[in-house]
Structure formats: structure tokens, C-alpha cells
Amino acid sequence: MMDKTFDPAAVEARISSRWEEAEAFKAGREDRKSASPYTIVIPPPNVTGSLHMGHALNNTIQDILCRFERMRGRDVLWQPGMDHAGIATQMVVERQLMERQIHRRDLGRDEFVKRVWEWKDESGGRIKDQLKRLGASCDWSRERFTMDEGLSRAVLKVFVDLYKQGLIYKDKRLVNWDPKFQTAISDLEVQQVEVKGSLWHIRYAIEGQPDRFITVATTRPETMLGDVAVAVHPDDERYKDLVGKFAILPLVGRRIPIVADEYSDPEKGTGAVKITPAHDFNDFEVGRRHKLSLINIFDTEAQLTLKGNDEFLADVPASDDLDNVLALDGLDRAEARKRIVSLLEEREILVQVEPHTHVVPHGDRSGVVIEPYLTDQWYVNVKPLADRALAAVRKGNTKFVPENWEKTYFQWLENIEPWCISRQLWWGHQIPAWYDDEGNIYVAHTEDDARAEAKARHGRDVALRRDEDVLDTWFSSALWPFSTLGWPDDTPELKRYYPTNTLVTGFDIIFFWVARMMMMGLHFMEEVPFDTVYIHALVRDEKGAKMSKSKGNVIDPLEAIDQYGADALRMTLAAMAAQGRDIKLSLQRVEGYRNFATKIWNAARFAEMNECRRVAGFDPRSVKETLNKWALSECAKAINEVAAGIEAYKFNEAALAAYRFVWNVFCDWTLELAKPVLQGPDSAAKDETRATIAFIFDEICKLLHPFMPFMTEELWDVKGQEGPRRETILALAPWSKLDHLIDPQAEAEIGWVVDLVTEIRSARSETNVPAGAQIPLALVASSADVQSRAGRWGDIIRRLARISDISFVNSAPKSSIQLLIRGEVAALPLEGVIDLAAERARLAKEIQKADADIGKIDAKLGNADFIKRAPEEVIDEQRERRDDAAARKAKMEEALKRLQEA
Structure with missing residues (x-):
């Protein structure tokens, strides 16, 4: 006997073990050697990570695709792995050390990196076990890590090759600088925070015109020490006569030109803006256009560095004010701001201070204000790579779903800037570059190779030091679709599984990851890395707000699994995953799909109690009962609808098609309409109905398996004990195609019964007919087919719709409501039943x-x-x-x- 209830906690671990024992998810199985490959690479989660609802959605969608294609007979590789997540992981370990008053520099690089590896081995990657709890059917035997030996070789080759091709170079440019971690960070790691600040209006004297000033407005008065120009709009009549003249930088005394540039907006502030190319990205571009100098006034900790700063002191006349400014040397930027504002006030140069709300960039992990910082970094000239990546999508070699995300992809790649790939960290792929005492750079696979190059240059052995920087995490991630398959070696896996098929990811990393994989794949493999990019939406709370710990509205997927089971959570996410629409998730929704699982389990128990067992050699094409023909026909249509939904990446439509068939068609109607036969005397019809229900139940397990793998695998096993032995576990069972069972005649008959009862029930509810009231049904001017159906199914109609009697009339009785059922009229006389x-x-x-x-x-x-x-x-x-x-x-x-x- 089946258990009374389905207990996910008791089943899920056991089912997971069964899949592992069967090596169900292993790519390249003997029985799939000649099958068409289907490949998905997992967006590698950080080793610092734990499963959140975005992961749950992303991996549920990937798993639906993989289980579906596996059942369709393909050789599926779902490639798993983890990302070393440079700054995030280093931050975790540094925080652990700081709790013991240990700084990483006290340990030294080698010892610190050793500690990070220890942490990674002990605590990182817990998300792998959490993904298994979700039911992710990855080939876990092939798990990779972005810093394992094979991937490290790939990273090394790519860097060296791109350098030798002239696409990697070193340059001094502005970067997002995190003063706390003292490293450049990517735009993705910058969080824009709205803050309430001030707008300071400062007067700059005009050279040679003692009574004239130009006033600039700034949110950062401390950076004025690095000003090299004042910009005005070329069409601004107020300042046209000043263009080409010079202003005198307050406190410092430096002569700075007044330039005309469209960056200055006449409608904002005073219409004149200070230009500090070394500390503002927009100013940097203005500086390039006008060939202005770059003056860096901060060190790596965002403290003023003025004394001995040749760039700052060049062409600055000695003065008391300069002495006061130099006294600020070493101050933090926040304190420097206060002191500079105070000096401006004392000299009555500060004209006005007004409240000003504006957006300030912060490091998403450090929480400190990001400083645009001028520094030497390594860059990739990605423009030629981007051109190929753009062309590939325009030609349709890779398509985006939903298609509108192509615009985002195009916009970013059409306006692409050089990619800063160096990070001032210790955890990551160390840049393979060495320097001699003269500053010459040697990029090579090994230090020995670099020494050989240096010897060839100098004619003797010379001392070399290695570049301390590491590569941006996205550099190694960009190689993920082919580095995980063994590249740069020409492996059998690379030949079979590249290019991959579908990439499932979020919209926020289209540029940072998707575009870079496209560029690297096309450059090194000469093929796009995937044919489809499915962009899923965000998971929000039930009111549509973004989930955050500060709001207290986060739904933990593991807690939802503990409470309702993985199947319920997966089915919820799939059913709500409409293209282009964010998911508004509540635990009530998950509970609803837990109830769906209960409904299925109860239906299985009903089938068991009514001895609906699998029959060896049962041929569904041979059934004679109209109800059974109809049920099989509806099952065949549901299989097609689910398959079409998954193929079109309309996971909500696929899930809801499965839900409608199982709950409405099978549980509510098939079993209900079959009760008189099942509970009647033994007969051929009863045997056929039992076999049909058992057959359909197997199809339900297959139909729902991509969405609800644990319960369906359990039911497959339970039902496999009733009748002939199973040939395989459900995860490897073939997906059915039952088009030959679609029966329009059976649908016309049973469909009419279903529609009639449904409409009567709706009409009763809408017009407040008492639930227990028996009312008459009149079929108006009905056809012979309808009269015949009413005769065959009259008892069922009377029972299910609470009908007292059925009559055939030429016109609708007085005081009756009329229903149109498939083109024929049914009337419900309500006089005396309701007012x-x-x-x-x-x-x-x-x-x-x-x-x-x-x-x-x-x-x-x-x-x-x-x-x-x-x-x-x-x-x-x-x-x-x-x-x-x-x-x-x-x-x-x-x-x-x-x-x-x-």
C-alpha cells in the first residue's frame, strides 16, 4: 500500500541517491553515444555563495530543459562548476583574519592564498549541495572550478595569445577604485546610491580681469585641487567671450584654460563646470578631447597626496594659500572636503551652498564611495572582438529569448570601451607578465619563458619581477563554455559538446558575461558558444518589491523546500516564469503547488485502491470506451502542449498545460467519470478503464518530471511495482508522443458533458442558487447527437450538476437562464428556486x-x-x-x- 501522504523530506534524499547510483545525469552514457548532444553550461555560482531565489529560478529552468531533452533521447551535458569570485572570496577570508587581528599583508601573498584555498575546500561550494536539494541534474562528475589546473591553462593561453595579437595592453586610465579593498572593480560591482548632499558654488577668478569671475557648481569641492580647466557650452552666450582665456584655480593659483565643450549643460547649475580628468569619468573624456593634463591628488586609500606630487605642484606659484593646502596632505577625502570648504569660506570664494540629492557610486561589497582613479591597468581592446559578437547575433547564429534583450546587447557592444582586466588582489589568476629594471614587459606562459625573452633582449640574464595583479573574475568566466570542456587541448568533449545549446541567465550580466563569452568563443573557437540565450526575470516578493534582507521580505528557497518540498517550489517558479515578466512570489503560491502534489498523490492512491495496475502489452489504441478514448486523447494533446511550451521557452505555459491536464482533466473529470465503471461489477470495460488509468498515470509522471522530479520519480517507482518490471528509472524514460491517440469524436462527446456540467455549475454559483438545490435542465431544440449523449451520460450530469431531471423542449421555458454549449442551447428554469x-x-x-x-x-x-x-x-x-x-x-x-x- 502507498503511504497516506507524500513526505518530501523522506523521499528527496533517497531519490537523489538513486539518480547518482544510476549515473542518470552523466554525459556520454553508453546508451547515448549515437544520440544528438544537448549542452548547457551552468552560470558558475560563487564559492562564497548560498542558494537564493534567483539561483532557484535559474537552475529550475535549466533543469527543466535538461530533463526534458534527456527524456527525448539526447546526450545531455549540464556542465556544473563554481567561480572563484575574486574580490568576494578574498573579502570573506580577509574578514575572518581581521577578527583575529591579522592583516593579509602580515601573512604574505603565498600564505594568504593558501588560506583562501583552505577556506574554499572546507566551506566554499556549499551551494553545490543546495543545488542538489533543488534537484539539479548536472553531470556532477565533471564539476569544474575557474581556478583549477585546466581552466588556469586556458586563461594563461588566452592572455598570452591576446597580448601577442596586440589586443591586450597596459595603459593609464580612469577606473572604478575601491579605497577599502584598494583595487579596481568592474561596473557590475558598483552600486549607485542616492544620497542627500550639497552643491557648492565656487568663484574662479579670470586672469587679467580683476573684477570678473566664473562660478562653477560641484558636489566634490575636494577634487578642485586637481582641476585643469573650466568648461562651458559652446552656445552659451554668457561665456562666449571667455573661451580661450584662463581662470585662476582658487587656493592653488594654477592657470587653467576655459574651454568650450558640449558636456557642459547651460541649464544645470551655473552652466560652467570644473574639469578634473583624473577623478571623474566624464571629465576624463573632456580632457582627452582638449588634450588636458591629468593631475592625481589621491593615493590608493583616497587620501590627499600633495607634497612631492610633481603633477600637482607643476606651474603652481608659491603662496600662503598653497602652504595651507599642502598642510592637508594625508587627509582622508571626507575630512579634506570639510577643510577645503572652510578655506573657501574664509576667503569668501564660496558663493552658495544648496541642498542637492544625487547618485554616488559605492562598492557593492565594501560599502565605501568609489573613487574614479587614474592608474596603470591591463586592458583588452575588445572592439574587434565585439564586432564579431554583434554580427553573430544580427545574423541569427545566436538568438535572445525574449528577443527584446538583443537591443541591450547591441547597445552595450556598439558603445564598448576597453575592458580593464587587472585587479589589485591576491586571490585570482595572477597576470603572466614580468618586468625588468628598465620597465620592459615580458608576457609569457612561464617565468622561464619570460627570462629567455629578457635574455634575448639584453644578451644576458637579468632580474625579473612578476606583476602582482590578478585578472578580473569575468576574464576566466568568459572562457567557461569551452575551457570546461578541456580547451586548449583538443578533447573529445570539446568536439562533441561545443558549441553549447542554451544559456540561461539574468539580464544584469548580458554584457559582463554573455557578451564576453560570445567574444571569446568566436575568437578562439571560431563559433558562437551557444545558439540561444534565455533571459529570465527577477523574483520579487508578492507585492512586486525587490527582495532584500533590509526589507525583511526575502524568501529563502531552502526554507521553502524544507516546508513544502523541492517539487512545489520548482513548479511554482516554472508556472510563474512568463517571458519578460517578473515573478511575484509568495509562500502561499508554493503551498498551492504543494497542494497540487497532494492531489496527484491522492489520485495515485485512488488508482491503487481501485486496482488500476499497469498491464503488460496494453495498447492504448485498442480501447473501446469513449471515456478512455477521450482521456487518452486529452493526454496526447497535453504532452504536445507541454513540449511546445518548453521548446518555445514559455515555461509558464508548459507548466500550466501540465497542471490543467493533471488536475482538471484527469483528477476532476477522468477519475470522476470513471467511478461508476470502477465501482461497478467486473467487466471488460472495467478492465480497460483500469489499464487506461494506469497508462495515463505513467504519462503524467513523464509529463511532470521536468518540473517535479522527486515525486514523479517516487511514483514511477511505486507504480512500477504494480505490473511488469520497469526498464529504466523515470529520469531516463523516453518522452512520449501520442498523436495517434487524438480522437475528435471522443472529445466531442465527453467534451460536451464536461462543458455542460461546468457551465451549469458556474451559472448556479453566479446566480446564487442554493448549493443543495436540485434544478431541472431543459435541452432546447437539441440535435440527435446531443439527445443521444444526454441519454448515455444523464446519470453523471444529474449527479455532478445537481440536476433533478433532463427534458427536451422546442423553446426555453419561462424564467430560465440559457447556456450556449458548443452551439446548442441548455436552459435552467429558476422560477421558485431563487427570487x-x-x-x-x-x-x-x-x-x-x-x-x-x-x-x-x-x-x-x-x-x-x-x-x-x-x-x-x-x-x-x-x-x-x-x-x-x-x-x-x-x-x-x-x-x-x-x-x-x-
Whole structure:
């Protein structure tokens, strides 16, 4: 006997072990050697990570695709692995050391890196076990790490090759600098934070015009020490006569040119802006256009460095003010700001200070303000690589789903800048570059190779020092689709599984990861790395707000699994994964799909109690009972709908097609309509119905397996003990195609019964007919087919729709509501059953209430101020409430129309 209830906690670990024992997820199985390959590479989670709801969605979608294609007979490789996550991992270990008052520099590089590896081996990668709990069917035997030996060889080759091709070079440019971690960071690691600050208006004297000034407005007065120009718009009449002249930098005395540049906006501030190319990205571009000098006034910790700074002191006249400025040397930028503002106030150069809310970049991990910082870094000239990546998508070699994300991809690649790939960290791939005492650079695979190059240059052995920087994490991640398959070696796996098929990822890393994989794949493999990029949406809370710990609205996927089971969570995410629409998740939704799992389990127990066992040699094409033909036909159609949904990456449509068939068609109708036969005397019809139900239950397990793998595998095993021995576990069972069972005639008959009962139930509910009341049904001017069906299914219709009797009439009886069922009229006489006049009045009142609700919401949504100020989730909630009110109104109007015709 089956257990009374399905207990996920008792089943999931056991099922996972069974999959591992069977090597179900192993690529290149003997029985798949001649099969078509299907490959997905996992977006490698950080070794510091733990499973969050975004991971749960992403990996559920990947798993649906992999399980589906595996069942369709393909040789599936879902390539797993982890990312070393440079700065994130180093930060974790540094924090652990600091708790013991140990700084990494106290340990030295080798010892610190050793500690990071120890932490990675002991604590990192816990997400792997969490992904297994979710049911991820990766080939775990092939797990890779972005710093394992094979991937490190790939990174080394790519760096050296690109350098020798002239695409990697060293340059002094502005970068996002994190003063806390003292490293350059990528744009992705920068968080824009809105802060309440000030706008300082400062007067700059005009050279040779003692009574004239130009006033600039700035949010960063401390950077004025590095000013090299003042810019005004070329069409700004106020300043046209000043273009080409010089201003005198307050406190410092440096002569700086006044230049015309469209970057200056006449409508903002004073229309004149200070230009500090070494400490502002926009100013850097202005400086390049006008060939301005670069003056760096900060050190790596964002402290003023003025004394001995030749760039700062060049062409600066000695003065008391300069002495006061030099006294600020070594101050933190925040303290320097206060002191400089104070000096400006003392000299009455500060004209105005006004409150100003603006966005300031912060390090997403350090939490400190990011400093645009001028420094020597390694770069990749990605423009030629980007051109190929753009062309590949334009030609359709790789497509985006949804297609609109192509615009984002194009926009980024069309405006691409050189990629800063160096990081001032110790954890990561150390850059393979060595320097001699003269500063010459030797890029090579090994230090021995570098020494040989240096000897060839100098004619003798020379001392070399290695570059201390490491590569940006995204550099190694960009090679993921082919480095994980053994490249640079020409491995059998590389030949078979590259290019991969589908990449599943979030929109936020289209540029940082997707585009870079495209560039590297095309450059080194001469083929796109994947044919499809599926971009999934965000998982938000039930009100549409972004989940965050500070808001307290985070739903932990592991807690949801503990409470409701992995299948319920997976099915929820799949059913809500509509293309281009964020998921508004609540635990009530997950509970709903747990109830769905319970419904399936109860249906399996019903089948067991009614001895619906699998029959050896059962041929569904041979069934004679119309109900069984209909059930098999609906099953065949559901299989097609689910497959079409998955193939089109419309996972919500696939999941809901499976849900509708299992809950509505099978549980609610097939089993209900089969009860009289199952509970009747033994007969051929009973045997056939039992075999048909058992057959369909196997198909339900297959149909739902990509979405709910644990319970379906368990049911497959349980049902496998009833009848002939299973040939395989469900994960490797073939996906069915049952088009030959689609039966329009059976659908016409049983479909009419289902539609009739459904419409009667709806009409009863809408018009407030008492639940226990038996009412008559009149079939109006009905065809011979309808009369015949009513005769065959009359008992069922009477029982399920609470009908007292069925009659055939030429016209609808008085005071009846009329239903149109597949082109034929059915009437429900309600006189004496309900107070028709009172019910009409009630419905009219409900319609008025719905109208009022719609009017209030429309007023809000039509208010420009509300739309501007309200959070996005509040606006979405109002729109949903309007849709609900409109649907309620339509339903009431339909019911009222029926009663008015009665």
C-alpha cells in the first residue's frame, strides 16, 4: 500500500541517491553515444555563495530543459562548476583574519592564498549541495572550478595569445577604485546610491580681469585641487567671450584654460563646470578631447597626496594659500572636503551652498564611495572582438529569448570601451607578465619563458619581477563554455559538446558575461558558444518589491523546500516564469503547488485502491470506451502542449498545460467519470478503464518530471511495482508522443458533458442558487447527437450538476437562464428556486460597486504625480486590482444578462 501522504523530506534524499547510483545525469552514457548532444553550461555560482531565489529560478529552468531533452533521447551535458569570485572570496577570508587581528599583508601573498584555498575546500561550494536539494541534474562528475589546473591553462593561453595579437595592453586610465579593498572593480560591482548632499558654488577668478569671475557648481569641492580647466557650452552666450582665456584655480593659483565643450549643460547649475580628468569619468573624456593634463591628488586609500606630487605642484606659484593646502596632505577625502570648504569660506570664494540629492557610486561589497582613479591597468581592446559578437547575433547564429534583450546587447557592444582586466588582489589568476629594471614587459606562459625573452633582449640574464595583479573574475568566466570542456587541448568533449545549446541567465550580466563569452568563443573557437540565450526575470516578493534582507521580505528557497518540498517550489517558479515578466512570489503560491502534489498523490492512491495496475502489452489504441478514448486523447494533446511550451521557452505555459491536464482533466473529470465503471461489477470495460488509468498515470509522471522530479520519480517507482518490471528509472524514460491517440469524436462527446456540467455549475454559483438545490435542465431544440449523449451520460450530469431531471423542449421555458454549449442551447428554469428580481438587483449593485472601484483606481493611475512618486510595486498592485475589478464586473454582467433573458 502507498503511504497516506507524500513526505518530501523522506523521499528527496533517497531519490537523489538513486539518480547518482544510476549515473542518470552523466554525459556520454553508453546508451547515448549515437544520440544528438544537448549542452548547457551552468552560470558558475560563487564559492562564497548560498542558494537564493534567483539561483532557484535559474537552475529550475535549466533543469527543466535538461530533463526534458534527456527524456527525448539526447546526450545531455549540464556542465556544473563554481567561480572563484575574486574580490568576494578574498573579502570573506580577509574578514575572518581581521577578527583575529591579522592583516593579509602580515601573512604574505603565498600564505594568504593558501588560506583562501583552505577556506574554499572546507566551506566554499556549499551551494553545490543546495543545488542538489533543488534537484539539479548536472553531470556532477565533471564539476569544474575557474581556478583549477585546466581552466588556469586556458586563461594563461588566452592572455598570452591576446597580448601577442596586440589586443591586450597596459595603459593609464580612469577606473572604478575601491579605497577599502584598494583595487579596481568592474561596473557590475558598483552600486549607485542616492544620497542627500550639497552643491557648492565656487568663484574662479579670470586672469587679467580683476573684477570678473566664473562660478562653477560641484558636489566634490575636494577634487578642485586637481582641476585643469573650466568648461562651458559652446552656445552659451554668457561665456562666449571667455573661451580661450584662463581662470585662476582658487587656493592653488594654477592657470587653467576655459574651454568650450558640449558636456557642459547651460541649464544645470551655473552652466560652467570644473574639469578634473583624473577623478571623474566624464571629465576624463573632456580632457582627452582638449588634450588636458591629468593631475592625481589621491593615493590608493583616497587620501590627499600633495607634497612631492610633481603633477600637482607643476606651474603652481608659491603662496600662503598653497602652504595651507599642502598642510592637508594625508587627509582622508571626507575630512579634506570639510577643510577645503572652510578655506573657501574664509576667503569668501564660496558663493552658495544648496541642498542637492544625487547618485554616488559605492562598492557593492565594501560599502565605501568609489573613487574614479587614474592608474596603470591591463586592458583588452575588445572592439574587434565585439564586432564579431554583434554580427553573430544580427545574423541569427545566436538568438535572445525574449528577443527584446538583443537591443541591450547591441547597445552595450556598439558603445564598448576597453575592458580593464587587472585587479589589485591576491586571490585570482595572477597576470603572466614580468618586468625588468628598465620597465620592459615580458608576457609569457612561464617565468622561464619570460627570462629567455629578457635574455634575448639584453644578451644576458637579468632580474625579473612578476606583476602582482590578478585578472578580473569575468576574464576566466568568459572562457567557461569551452575551457570546461578541456580547451586548449583538443578533447573529445570539446568536439562533441561545443558549441553549447542554451544559456540561461539574468539580464544584469548580458554584457559582463554573455557578451564576453560570445567574444571569446568566436575568437578562439571560431563559433558562437551557444545558439540561444534565455533571459529570465527577477523574483520579487508578492507585492512586486525587490527582495532584500533590509526589507525583511526575502524568501529563502531552502526554507521553502524544507516546508513544502523541492517539487512545489520548482513548479511554482516554472508556472510563474512568463517571458519578460517578473515573478511575484509568495509562500502561499508554493503551498498551492504543494497542494497540487497532494492531489496527484491522492489520485495515485485512488488508482491503487481501485486496482488500476499497469498491464503488460496494453495498447492504448485498442480501447473501446469513449471515456478512455477521450482521456487518452486529452493526454496526447497535453504532452504536445507541454513540449511546445518548453521548446518555445514559455515555461509558464508548459507548466500550466501540465497542471490543467493533471488536475482538471484527469483528477476532476477522468477519475470522476470513471467511478461508476470502477465501482461497478467486473467487466471488460472495467478492465480497460483500469489499464487506461494506469497508462495515463505513467504519462503524467513523464509529463511532470521536468518540473517535479522527486515525486514523479517516487511514483514511477511505486507504480512500477504494480505490473511488469520497469526498464529504466523515470529520469531516463523516453518522452512520449501520442498523436495517434487524438480522437475528435471522443472529445466531442465527453467534451460536451464536461462543458455542460461546468457551465451549469458556474451559472448556479453566479446566480446564487442554493448549493443543495436540485434544478431541472431543459435541452432546447437539441440535435440527435446531443439527445443521444444526454441519454448515455444523464446519470453523471444529474449527479455532478445537481440536476433533478433532463427534458427536451422546442423553446426555453419561462424564467430560465440559457447556456450556449458548443452551439446548442441548455436552459435552467429558476422560477421558485431563487427570487429572480432580488437577484437582478443584487447583481446590479455588485456591478455598480465594481465600477466605483475601477473609477477610484483609474483616478490614481491617471494622476501623474502618483505615477511619478509611487514605488513600482504599488503601481503594479493598483493595476492588478483594476484587472480584478474589471474581471469581477464582467462576470456579474454576464450573470445579469442571463437573468434578464430569463
